Every structure is written in structure tokens, then in C-alpha cells.
Amino acid sequence: MARYEIFVTYKKGIFDPPGATAARALDSLGYTEIESVKIGKYIRLEVADGPDEITRVREMCDKLLANPVIEDYRIVEAEGAVSAG
Amino acid sequence: MARYEIFVTYKKGIFDPPGATAARALDSLGYTEIESVKIGKYIRLEVADGPDEITRVREMCDKLLANPVIEDYRIVEAEGAVSAG
Amino acid sequence: MRDDLSPELAPTLAVELGLKPAEFDKIVEILGRTPSLTELYMYSLMWSEHCSYKHSKKALRMFPTTGEYVLQGPGENAGVISVGDGWAVAFKMESHNHPSAIEPYQGAATGVGGIIRDIFTMGARPMASLNSLRFGTLDNPRQRYLFEGAVAGIGGYGNCLGVPTVGGEVYFDAAYEGNCLINAMAIGIMREENLTSAVASGTGNLVLLIGSTTGRDGIGGASTLASQEFDEKAEDKRPSVQVGDPFEEKLLIEACLELLEGGLLVGLGDLGAAGLTSSASEMASRGGVGLDIDVTKIPAREDAMKPFEFMVSESQERMLAVVTPERLDEAQAVCTKWGLRSTVIGRVTGTGRFVVREGDEIVADMPADTLASDAPVYDPAMTRPAYLDEVQSFDPATLPRETDPADLARVLTRVLASPNVCSRAWIYRQYDQQVMLNTLVLPGSDAAVLRIAGTARAIAVSSDCNGRYCYLDPYVGAQIAFAEAARNVACAGGRPAAITDCLNFGNPEKPEVFWTFHESVRGMSDACKAFGVPVISGNVSFYNESFGSPIYPTPTVGLVGVLEDASKRVTMAFRDAGDVVVLLGETADEMGGSEYLSVVHGVIAGAPPALVIEEELAIHRALLDAIEAGLVKSAHDCSEGGVAVALAECAIAGRIGAFVALDDDLDAVASLFSETQGRIVLTCADEDAEALTDLFFSHEVPFSVIGEVGGERLAIEDKLDVTLSALSEAWVPTLEGLVAGDAPLSEQLVEG
Amino acid sequence: MRFGVVRFPGSNCEQDVVIACRYLGIDVDYVWHGDTDLAGFDAVVLPGGFSYGDYIRCGAVARFSPVMAEVIRFAERGGPVLGICNGFQILCEAHMLPGAMLRNRGLKFICETVPLRVEPSVCGWVGVPSGTVLRIPINHNEGNFTVDPETLSRLEAGGQVVLRYCEPDGTRAPGGSAPNGALDDIAGICNESGNIFGLMPHPERVVDPEANGTDGQSFFTSVVERMAGV
Numbered sequence A, B: 001m002a003r004y005e006i007f008v009t010y011k012k013g014i015f016d017p018p019g020a021t022a023a024r025a026l027d028s029l030g031y032t033e034i035e036s037v038k039i040g041k042y043i044r045l046e047v048a049d050g051p052d053e054i055t056r057v058r059e060m061c062d063k064l065l066a067n068p069v070i071e072d073y074r075i076v077e078a079e080g081a082v083s084a085g
Numbered sequence C: 001m002r003d004d005l006s007p008e009l010a011p012t013l014a015v016e017l018g019l020k021p022a023e024f025d026k027i028v029e030i031l032g033r034t035p036s037l038t039e040l041y042m043y044s045l046m047w048s049e050h051c052s053y054k055h056s057k058k059a060l061r062m063f064p065t066t067g068e069y070v071l072q073g074p075g076e077n078a079g080v081i082s083v084g085d086g087w088a089v090a091f092k093m094e095s096h097n098h099p100s101a102i103e104p105y106q107g108a109a110t111g112v113g114g115i116i117r118d119i120f121t122m123g124a125r126p127m128a129s130l131n132s133l134r135f136g137t138l139d140n141p142r143q144r145y146l147f148e149g150a151v152a153g154i155g156g157y158g159n160c161l162g163v164p165t166v167g168g169e170v171y172f173d174a175a176y177e178g179n180c181l182i183n184a185m186a187i188g189i190m191r192e193e194n195l196t197s198a199v200a201s202g203t204g205n206l207v208l209l210i211g212s213t214t215g216r217d218g219i220g221g222a223s224t225l226a227s228q229e230f231d232e233k234a235e236d237k238r239p240s241v242q243v244g245d246p247f248e249e250k251l252l253i254e255a256c257l258e259l260l261e262g263g264l265l266v267g268l269g270d271l272g273a274a275g276l277t278s279s280a281s282e283m284a285s286r287g288g289v290g291l292d293i294d295v296t297k298i299p300a301r302e303d304a305m306k307p308f309e310f311m312v313s314e315s316q317e318r319m320l321a322v323v324t325p326e327r328l329d330e331a332q333a334v335c336t337k338w339g340l341r342s343t344v345i346g347r348v349t350g351t352g353r354f355v356v357r358e359g360d361e362i363v364a365d366m367p368a369d370t371l372a373s374d375a376p377v378y379d380p381a382m383t384r385p386a387y388l389d390e391v392q393s394f395d396p397a398t399l400p401r402e403t404d405p406a407d408l409a410r411v412l413t414r415v416l417a418s419p420n421v422c423s424r425a426w427i428y429r430q431y432d433q434q435v436m437l438n439t440l441v442l443p444g445s446d447a448a449v450l451r452i453a454g455t456a457r458a459i460a461v462s463s464d465c466n467g468r469y470c471y472l473d474p475y476v477g478a479q480i481a482f483a484e485a486a487r488n489v490a491c492a493g494g495r496p497a498a499i500t501d502c503l504n505f506g507n508p509e510k511p512e513v514f515w516t517f518h519e520s521v522r523g524m525s526d527a528c529k530a531f532g533v534p535v536i537s538g539n540v541s542f543y544n545e546s547f548g549s550p551i552y553p554t555p556t557v558g559l560v561g562v563l564e565d566a567s568k569r570v571t572m573a574f575r576d577a578g579d580v581v582v583l584l585g586e587t588a589d590e591m592g593g594s595e596y597l598s599v600v601h602g603v604i605a606g607a608p609p610a611l612v613i614e615e616e617l618a619i620h621r622a623l624l625d626a627i628e629a630g631l632v633k634s635a636h637d638c639s640e641g642g643v644a645v646a647l648a649e650c651a652i653a654g655r656i657g658a659f660v661a662l663d664d665d666l667d668a669v670a671s672l673f674s675e676t677q678g679r680i681v682l683t684c685a686d687e688d689a690e691a692l693t694d695l696f697f698s699h700e701v702p703f704s705v706i707g708e709v710g711g712e713r714l715a716i717e718d719k720l721d722v723t724l725s726a727l728s729e730a731w732v733p734t735l736e737g738l739v740a741g742d743a744p745l746s747e748q749l750v751e752g
Numbered sequence D: 001m002r003f004g005v006v007r008f009p010g011s012n013c014e015q016d017v018v019i020a021c022r023y024l025g026i027d028v029d030y031v032w033h034g035d036t037d038l039a040g041f042d043a044v045v046l047p048g049g050f051s052y053g054d055y056i057r058c059g060a061v062a063r064f065s066p067v068m069a070e071v072i073r074f075a076e077r078g079g080p081v082l083g084i085c086n087g088f089q090i091l092c093e094a095h096m097l098p099g100a101m102l103r104n105r106g107l108k109f110i111c112e113t114v115p116l117r118v119e120p121s122v123c124g125w126v127g128v129p130s131g132t133v134l135r136i137p138i139n140h141n142e143g144n145f146t147v148d149p150e151t152l153s154r155l156e157a158g159g160q161v162v163l164r165y166c167e168p169d170g171t172r173a174p175g176g177s178a179p180n181g182a183l184d185d186i187a188g189i190c191n192e193s194g195n196i197f198g199l200m201p202h203p204e205r206v207v208d209p210e211a212n213g214t215d216g217q218s219f220f221t222s223v224v225e226r227m228a229g230v
């Protein structure tokens, strides 16, 4: 079995409402050092070993786990970065 | 300026409906190798350099960015793991 | 038996699980031996206050529960009344106070999920929900967090399900600071003949678990405790928070209704508090049968779950059905069609025993009905609390009262801006109010009105309780809770049919608390009897204590009324210039417990307004006759803030002012802000004024014609004169302002 | 003329669309998400609600339902397709319409009746003159429409912006009139040929004059009239 971590973030230029709200809220809580907050998704997959594993994980991201219109993602297997889309 | 990455996930034993739904959806899309999916938050902070930086980032997580009742989080600065809560 | 406990350990564990020594002895007597671990857990939950009503059962017998329209009274998952043309309405209210205090979003969300399961278990399609909320004051960040989270959770769950949230109430008072109240009410609709019961019957029939997997949710508290002492290895502390999955529940609604419609089930129950133990034993008890359940068949969410954990888990979104072996395939096909798991986990037996096994090994074996029916019933001691004399003896007349019109205008805007009076739009804007297309009157008026599709009929619904009045006089306060709900429904044109209630109190083992409980039940019962309105369902929530002292007694009433002709419905909004304004009822100087006292003088004391139940009833009848005769263009009752606030709300809602002269001989403050019960501000077309006053004369109810709709100000002769925009500016933005500028909830940051 | 209303797991406004169509005398039936045949339907509606709970992203899972391949073919042949709220989100996820939905500005679910201005467009689902201000409820958590600047210009130029949030008098506030923060106040768009239309507001909620208004009627009747050659 293999484990993958996927980080989904908004593409550059796309407004991030939760991030913007969190930034404002942190500021008003006194954390004035905050310069920016971006909030995305953190996905952990466990997949049975098989051929084309990473290709298939990328496919899952392209199809379902991220929306290529507004989001980028990064896939990490165990500890090392393997792929980005 | 420093950059922090924060990974927020449900605590062990807490049911994760988004993850469960994603697992089912991936399975029905033919990705039968999927054994489990967990969906959490991925947060990127940019903070102005200052004293107690990491303590303050942890505070932000406890107060706002994570819900300590049901979520755990992990903070990473640049590339190295520094703190967990 | 596996899971055996030593006779030495068992009593200690029993106490840790909340059983009293005498209760433990009774279990030993029933079984004729020391209970196993699983048995002890099952009894401890079923005999808990929450499941057994052991402290409240006797008092609740005061409630009238029968009536012409009652199809199902208390005792099932929800009560059911007939609303005409063969249609029936199921409804119930329930508390989710303690889970919400830990995690407001999920606590409130799963509260909605639980009460909605109670509704479709009866065979009814959920058609609406309401919520009754209490928090501390919003100057405290924790209270803002709880308030924002609870509202988001109620919306998050109901919106996803597609059940409109059409009403509710909310109060903020320091009395709730350590213990918020989240009461959820749900209403469902069905054909009378589709009424079903949560009953197991027919030896050899199969027990089918439908829906979500079973995890250790909701058993953290008790199980951690136990595992430290009795398990091989101390388990890591698990949070006992349950996360709601409204999508799964939506599928459950559709599948269960399809199963029932197809006649595929013998019985259906939902898994709520005490999970499988509760639903299975109650279904067995109702049917007088036994059950044999194998926990290894239950789809588990987590590894290495113990039999007792399966039996007491409160994982959400699960239903228990009984099916005949012949219909099993068909029933499972329906579940599969809706994408739901369904698993045979046991069968009905003729032994009358509830047997739990783990594979081949029996881990519990007890007489099934002793879990549900043999729980102890107590007669708690009660004493009139000492604080009552002190608060009631306070005379509001000893405080200075404003007389100058400018001061009075300022008082009105302050009262309008009070968190307990101001617009609730910030809340209900987050709720889908309209899905299903039945909501004829949206939240924002006195009662919501929902049509019974395909008929001319509608129901009007409201939930009410002024906890402050109940604190000052529990008997009168509970009567008023009922009267106000009935009044709100009457203002929409609905004739009250039945109520549900949620009785929120402190620790019943404290005699002073129990006295307030007993008085409240007595007050509510007396009011119900006077109106001929039965109590068909309800819920008791004890142990609501805030820093060692009890919350205000809060016996919330959820009332459903019927309009035979939905087109006759009325809202509170003033309609047209030239309409005549009438005040039904008579104002007395009753400032005790008023919003005026609290806002202006910071005092919560005095005797609450009196409730003369016969007069109240006469006024409702007069109002309803007038509405049904088509004479009324708007109606709004006077509640917190008195007639001045009622007039202001009618004007704001209608975006049109009024010129009014109040013809009582009270001082200005009493005239404007007294909270005398049984008063309604209504309007009629000028040409109907005579017919309307004739009708009121014939009903022998007090009323006065007080003015005329029109203009852009609320002018009350000799007393005050305020522009509509000033009224709106005070009333509209309060809640948003109080929660803004504050940290948003972390929940909001979760996608979805 | 027969409408097909697709039922996805978790849809909850499909019955409302059926009720609204029947009220308007339109022949209508449900289409199951697992079906692969749209024979007999002249128009398809993807209703509102929360398909698959919308836990991953609104519409992200529904897009892969077996019926969607057929809906795409149906639309490519010029068949009229209407996506309401979650249906609009599904159309975007399926790339049948451009853009995507972000969380509402303010991060709150919004249910309220709002004024909307009908823009001059090529949309075949619109039955009232451009400039008309309609009052229709919105009901969503993620209706904050966004699209890249080039596509936005293309939408504008091609008459594909169908509805905009506006003030009660039809003007647009300088800071934007969209309660959800939508780009350029956009509430509804269509494809180049005008047969695929997605909108966040719920016209099916304002069809019956006995219940909350009639401003939504024309979105259902216009297609019928057009097809009948009226």
C-alpha cells in the first residue's frame, strides 16, 4: 500500500474567500504580522500498490480532487515530491 | 518574512464525510485501488518576521485556523517540521 | 459468558457509568447474576436520565395527551396529528445542548439530523424544521463562537438535506453562559394511512441496519473512563464529538420512505441516543419480542471495536428496520438504489430476550423489555427556591420612568436594538426557508405558514419560551410559553392543534430545580387543558447548569396550528395607507421581567405579566374568527418590548408607518413597553372596521381602535415620534454587528 | 414538449422543478442519474440541491453520473439544458459552461430574494426583455462565480452573460451588487449558442402566485413557446 498527500490550492489570481477572511480575522485578533493566508485542501490517499500508481493518482486529481479551472495541486508520496499539475 | 504551511486533519476516530464520499466516488470512477481518503485543510501563512513567531502561529491554529475539539494540525516552516498540536 | 465482569468490579464500573447502587442491584436482580460488561453498558445507557426520563416521568403525566386529532401521542419517535383531508403531520422537538456546547457546528447539525430521523421513522416526509436557541451575551467571544457555529450547523445540515428551516427563536442572557441551549424541532407530512411504528415483531424476521458505518462516536466519555480501568491498554482519549453527514441522511430519507411506501418493512426505528441498544430494545419492547444481534455483522468504521462499543455507539445517520425474509432482497435493492449500505445484523426471536453475540459467543443476554420499561422511576424532592421571594418582591414602579418624547424615542430604539428583540434575519438568511415550495409565510413574521400541497389547507408553526418569565415564576412562565406560541400561530390565522415541548432545566436532583420543573409542567399542562390542545411529543433536558447554578427554567413550546384556508393567512406587516390599527386586549402596568427593565435599568426582576387564560383564549378566538372572516390585513402580537415594539415591527416589515394614540391611562413607559399578555396589534381596511369591531363586541373582548397606517414615521400621540428609517437602523443590524469584527468560526473555513 | 429533471443523489430541488413545471402546464418527468437515455425529452433541467453532499466541490461528483454523458450529447445536438444552482455548478464542473464557483464572500450560506437584471443575451431560456428586473430567491453557499479575464470578455462579447445581480432599481452598485461576491455581478450565463443556461437563483421557487411570486415563470415557459414556434 502506498500513501500520497495532495495539496490543492487556488491558482494565482483566483480570489480565496476563506483565506481572505482568515487573514482579516487574524489581524483583528492582534496577529498584525500576518501578510497573507491561503486556504486549500489537504488530502491523504491510501492506495493499494499497482502499476501506474502515480499516473492514476494524478488522474484522480485532474478528474475529481481538484478543479483545474481554479485550482493547482501538488502530490507528494511518503516524503518526497513526485509530481505537480 | 517567514512562510508556514499548516495541515489540518480530523482527529483519529472522528468521521470524515468528505473523505468517505471521495473514496466512494473514486471507487465508482474505477479507482478500485483506493483504500482510504481523508480530506483536511492546507493553509499557507506569510508572516512578517518577529519574536515568538512559531508560538504565535501555533496560537493562531488553536484559536482560529483549526478546531482543537475535532482537529489536529501540523505546522511546517519552509521545509522542516517544527511543531504539532 | 464472554465479557464477564467480576462481582467485585461490576458495582464500581456501574457507578462510573452513572448508575446508582440501587439501580445496579436491580440489574443483578433482573438477571439473577452479575451483568457482563456489555449488559452493564446497555442498562446504564437505557436507564440514564436521557433515555429513561426517570426523574420527569411522573410529572409529565400531568400533560393532556389525547384529543380528536391525535393519531399518535407521546411514546413513539414523534407525535402525529390529523390535519384534515386525510393528511397527517408528525412533529417533535429535542435538545442537543451538551454536544453543542462542546462543538457548536456539529452539535447543532447532528441535533437537526436526529430530530429529522424521528420524523421519517414515523413514515412522514420531513417538511420543515425550527430551532430554539439560548446563549450567553454576545460581548463574550465564546458565546459568539457558539452562536455562529450553531446557526451555521443548523443551516449546514438542513440546507443540504433539503428541509426548510422556517422559524425559531433566540435569546441571549448570562444565565446561559455556561450552558447554551440548542433545541431543534422537525415537522413531517404523510397520508394518515402511512403512519408507522418503531416496532419489531414476527419471530424469524430479520433486523436490517441501514446507513452509515459504526464507529466509536459519542462514547468517548464513558468508554474512556472504563477502558482506563478495565481494558488491557489504556485507549487514547477520543473526542466524543459526532460529525454529521447530511448527504447520507438525505439518502436515508428517500430510501426509508420508499421502503415504507412499498410495504417492505415490518418496523422502522432510528438510532439516536444510546444507538443500537436504544432503538433495538425499544422496538423489541413495543413488539413484545426478543432480538438476537451479532455485532460482527455490523459494518465498523474503526478497528478492534468491542461488542459494547457497537451496542452504544452514537454514530449518526443509521436506521434499524425489521423485514421478513421474503422481502429482504427487495428491501436491500431499494437501499442499494439509493447508494446505502444495508446489513442483516440479527433476527427477531420469540424468547423475549435481547441477546448480543460476537460471532458465536454471547456477550449479553437479558429480558428485552427490562431495558426500555424497567428503568427506575423517581419522585424527586422539591422545594420552592428561595430566590423567588426576592425577585418577585421587586417593584418596578420604584425605578424612574421616562416621560419626555425624545427620551421615549431613544428608549424605543434601544429596546429595538436589544439582541433579544432585534431582527433575526442574520440567522434565517443562512437557512434554506423555501425548498419544497410549501413555505407561504417565511420566517420574520409571528409564525411560519406551510401549505399542505394539493389541498387548500396549511399549518402555522411557532416555537416560544421566555425563560426570564419562567425564572421569575415558573408556573406563569410556562403558561405564557404556551400562550405566546398559540398567539403567534393565531396571528397567522392558524387554530392551534397540538404542541411538542422541550423542557430544559438544571439538575433535577436539586429540590429547588425540580420544583421549577414541576411548576413549569403544571403551568404548561393547565394552559394546554384550557385551550384543549394536547401535548403529542417532547423531550426533557436536565443537568443544564451554568457555573454551578441552573439555567433559567426553559420549557420551550413548539406549536402547530391548522388553517383550513391557506389563502386567509396573515402576516405582521402593515399593508396599505389608510388601514385602521386596532389593539386587541388591554394594557396593564406589568413591567416585571420586561425587556425595558433589562435594557434600560439592567434589572431582571419583578413578577412576570399575569396570564388570565380564559381572556387569552377569548382573544385568540376573536382574532381567528376575524381572520377567517377575511377582515384582517395584518396581525402581530405584543411580546418582548410591548406595544411600541410590536408597532415598530409591523411598520418595518410593511415599510410603512402609522399614526397611533394609545387610550390607556398608564404612564408613557407602561403604555409603550409593558408586556401585558394577550394583546395583538392588527389592521383592517377602513371599510371593514365596523364589521371587525362588531365582531370583537360580540366576542366580548377588550379592544381599542388606536390609529391609522400611513406615512414614513411611527407617531404615538403624546409619547414618541420616530422615522421608519431610524427604527430599521436600530432593529436590523444588531446581530450582524455583534458577531462582526470578531473572529469567524474555524468551521467557516472548512470548504463545502 | 417534455422536460426531464435529473435526480442526482442528494438533489433536493428536483421535486420543486417538477411542481413548477406542472403548475405551468409543462409535461415533465424525472431522469435518474444512472440512466443513459434521454429519449423522449425535449429539454433537460439539472436541479438545485447538494449532489453527493457537495463535500468535495459543488457538482464535482455529479458530473460523472452516467446520465451526464448523455446530457452533454443532448446539448451538443442543440437540446436546451438548464442548470439551477447546483445544476449550474455541475455544468461548470462538466465544462459545459466556463468558470467556477467559489465560497460566498462572507463565507455564509445566503437564502434571500434578490433583484436580478436580465441582460441582452443569446440565451434561449429567457422570455422577458433585457433590462427587466426580476426578484428571485438565491440559496447557496458557493455562488461566487469566477472566470479568467479572457473568458469573461468572450462571455460579454458573445452575449453570454444572461443575468446580473443588481439593486432594486436595476442599477449596479459601484462596489458590486452580488451578495455572494460574484465576478461582475454575474448570476447566470449561457454557452455560445444559447441552449445551455446556468443560473444561481431558483426560478422554480417563484412560479405560483399563491406562493411568493411569479418572476421565475418565464424561464420555463420561454423554451416551450420557442419550441412551439410561438
Ligand SMILES: Nc1ncnc2c1ncn2[C@@H]1O[C@H](COP(=O)(O)OP(=O)(O)O)[C@@H](O)[C@H]1O
Pocket: C130, C131, C132, C133, C165, C166, C167, C168, C169, C170, C421, C424, C427, C428, C442, C443, C444, C445, C446, C447, C448, C463, C464, C488, C639, C640
Ligand atoms: N433561531 C431562529 N431560526 C429561525 N428563525 C428564527 C430564529 N429566531 C427567530 N426566528 C424568526 O424570527 C421571527 C421573530 O422571532 P421572535 O422575535 O422570536 O418572534 P415572536 O416574538 O413573535 O415569537 C420569527 O419569524 C421567528 O421564526
Ligand SMILES: [Mg+2]
Pocket: C445, C446, C488, C636, C637, C638, C639
Ligand atoms: Mg410574536
